[in-house]
Amino acid sequence: MNDSSPAPRASATPLGLRLSLPMTRRDALRVGVFSTAGLLLGHGRAAGATSAPPAVTLPARPPRAAKAKSVIQIFLWGGMSHNDTWDPKPDSGYEYMGEFRNAIPTNVDGIQIGELFPKLAQQADKYSLIRSMTHRNNGHETAAYLMQTAHAPGERLAYPSVGAVFAHFKSAGYKGLIPPYVVLTQPQGRFSEEGFLGPRLKPFATGGDPNAPRFEVEGVISRGLTEARQKARRELLGKLDTMGHAFADHPQVMASEEARQQAYELILGPGREVFDLAREKPELRDRYGRHTFGQDCLAARRLVEAGVPYVVINYPGGWDTHSNHFATMRRQCPQLDQGLAMLLQDLKDHGLLETTLVWCCGEFGRGPKVDWQPPWNGGRNHYGNVFTSLVAGGGFKGGHVVGASDKRAEEVKDRPVYPVDLLGSIYALSGIDAAATLPHPMGAEAHVLPAAAEGAKSGGLLTEIMT
Structure with a gap:
């Protein structure tokens, strides 16, 4: 089954433990996410001010100059197969590789990726692959929460996503008209992205389809x-x-x-x-691909060009391929390949790649051994033991591979990378202190990322690919 429907909404609790209420564009206007403009467009009042939590003394950390001004997160929700894509194991046999038995070389010696990604193969000097991501969580909601907050699901506090944290810390210096945290085009509703930070830091979800003749952004285009x-x-x-x-x-x-x-x-x-993609040359739009994901990528480039701090592309359709796996991969991988490869090239051409951090992964990977039994008939199931993430720009080096999985892509073989390591590296390159406190409405002590004392597993920041 391809579970493409968003999770049901859940009610709020006093501590914000489960606020699974994705923000519509109309909601964004109503709560004033457009700053003062929201008061007019929403005909409502902004969320009330909250008191800051008590001061907490934390160990001093050496300052790091921010290299990333903006972030583009491509969320492959549902979980994309790692050994069919960016960590191929051609010698593992049909039981593991199924229809995709070939790996292809890239423009970086020694790095190979799956056969469905010829365009990304020519951009490998611009990105690095983390082939040892792990958290061993196989639930959509819990793994998505873990990958986008680095906090363990089920704690007493519902932490905000990395996008909401960016909006919180970057809003003070942001002068743009567009909200600082934008989702193209629909929130997934797997968890409450704003967490306890409240509705003002919900993502602004555009709705519409950038590949349509007119990109109808709700609240902007009528x-x-x-x-x-x-x-x-x-x-x-x-x-x-x-x-x-x-x-x-x-x-x-x-x-x-x-x-x-x-x-x-x-x-x-x-x-x-x-949001008016018609202002771009038709030839450029063709190179991105005349499909929703390709035009999402072009819209994301325009948003960071306008200074928006955090942009999420929720991949249309998702990757939850329990069944129809190989057919779905043959349809979606070429679109991902085209759109992402062109995004990296276009950011480079516009002089934006050095200041725009791009990261792309799902909440987990897919089972490396194909499930040939009914009702799956050649599907892959949820797999959080090991999977792959792609990072580029904003202070990340290109042309490298971090870590490795074993010969069948079943377990981490070398250099485990946990969510706290990936998000901590993104925060470090963006000038956000991972030990900083977050304002909880009831004064609870909360920090951007969990510490080792809280039981967070860590293999260390990705210093080997950070400039």
């Missing part, structure tokens, strides 16, 4: 409403606002007008232009 008609409505609203004219010098009215102007800059001005 279906069936032309730009001229939107402008006419704006002018009419201004004429009818007699109270605003009468009390134009009142501080609250002035603040409301400022919010209104910011909102319209997003809807009708530069903010909207970021």
Whole structure:
């Protein structure tokens, strides 16, 4: 079965233990995720201020200069097979490799990847592969939480995802009109990405389809409403606002007008232009691929070009290939290959790769031994013992492989890398202190990443590929 449906919503608890409420674009406007502009667009009030937790004394850490200004996370939700893709084992036999028995060389001597990735093979000098990711968790929700927070699921606190943490720490210096944490195009709902940080740090999910003739971003692009008609409505609203004219010098009215102007800059001005992929040359769009994922990648490049700190691409369709595995891989891998390879090249061409960190993986891998029994008939099941992640840019070196799996890709053979190591490296390259405190609404002590004293398994930061 291909479990492509988002998990059901769960109710909130006082400590934010299970807030599985993915934010719609309308929700984002309502809670004011557009900063002051959200007050106008959502016709609601922003979330109330919360008190900071008590100060906690932590060991001093040497400062590290931030190299990554923005992050693009490509989340292969459902879990992509590692030995069919970026950790092939051609000598492991049909029981393990199934239909994909070949590995192909890359433009870096000694590195081979799966046969369905010829375009990424020519970009290997721009990325590194971590072939020893591990956490041994095989549940979608719990593994997704672990991979995106590094905190163990089931603790008393529901921690925010890496994207929400970025939005929290980067918002102060961010002046863009678009929210600092954007999801293309739908949240997966596997867990509450904002955690205890609250609804203001939910991701702004665009909705729509960037491969459609018109990328209809909810809250920004109105279906069936032309730009001229939107402008006419704006002018009419201004004429009818007699109270605003009468009390134009009142501080609250002035603040409301400022919010209104910011909102319209997003809807009708530069903010909207970021999502207008028609501004790109058709030839470039073709190179990304005229499919949803390819155009997601192009939209992500435009978002980081506009300064958005954190962008997530939730792969459309997912990779939960218990059945129809090989058919799904033949359909989706070429699209992943095309879109991701072009994203890396395009970031390089725009001078953005050095300051944009890209990471790509799922919550786990897939079982290295094919399940040929009914009802799977050649599927692969959840597998968290060992899997592969791809990292590039933003201070990560290209052309390297970290760690290794064994001869059948069943276990880590060398240099285990845990979620805390991967996320800790991403935070370090982005200038975020992994030991920093996070503001819990009830004053509970909480830090960006767990420490060894909390039982977090670690193999150390990825210093071998960090510049």
